[in-house]
Amino acid sequence: MVNLIRIKEIAKLKRITIRELAMAADITEQGLQRLIRTNSTTVQTIDLIAKKLGVPVGVFFGEACAPENDSAAVEVQGGARQMAHGEAAECAEFYSEVVKKKDEQIDRLLKIIESCKS
Numbered sequence: 001m002v003n004l005i006r007i008k009e010i011a012k013l014k015r016i017t018i019r020e021l022a023m024a025a026d027i028t029e030q031g032l033q034r035l036i037r038t039n040s041t042t043v044q045t046i047d048l049i050a051k052k053l054g055v056p057v058g059v060f061f062g063e064a065c066a067p068e069n070d071s072a073a074v075e076v077q078g079g080a081r082q083m084a085h086g087e088a089a090e091c092a093e094f095y096s097e098v099v100k101k102k103d104e105q106i107d108r109l110l111k112i113i114e115s116c117k118s
Helices: 005-014 018-024 029-038 043-053 085-117
Strands: 073-076 079-082
Touching (some): 005 029, 005 085
Antiparallel strands (some): 073 079
């Protein structure tokens, strides 16, 4: 099942506005907000959004880059599918970027805490 709420989460992490995503998908900002809210859109629109966000389309379906997927094999609509090497690399790159940004935030907070102690 599709999870379009992830659009907002990933866009926020990558500092991409909803307006920029809407333009990339050739829809209005209100249209993008509506498809996120209703959790419904076309495959073509999801593909355009994923490309703008720099993530595989699978992140919106829980099939690729999902932490619960310990193996490369995933289920897609009742049939088996192997995660392509390129998808695995994109997932690794995406999560590496997320971890790096979180580490930077932690470092900044630690510096603030240290300055408050002085």
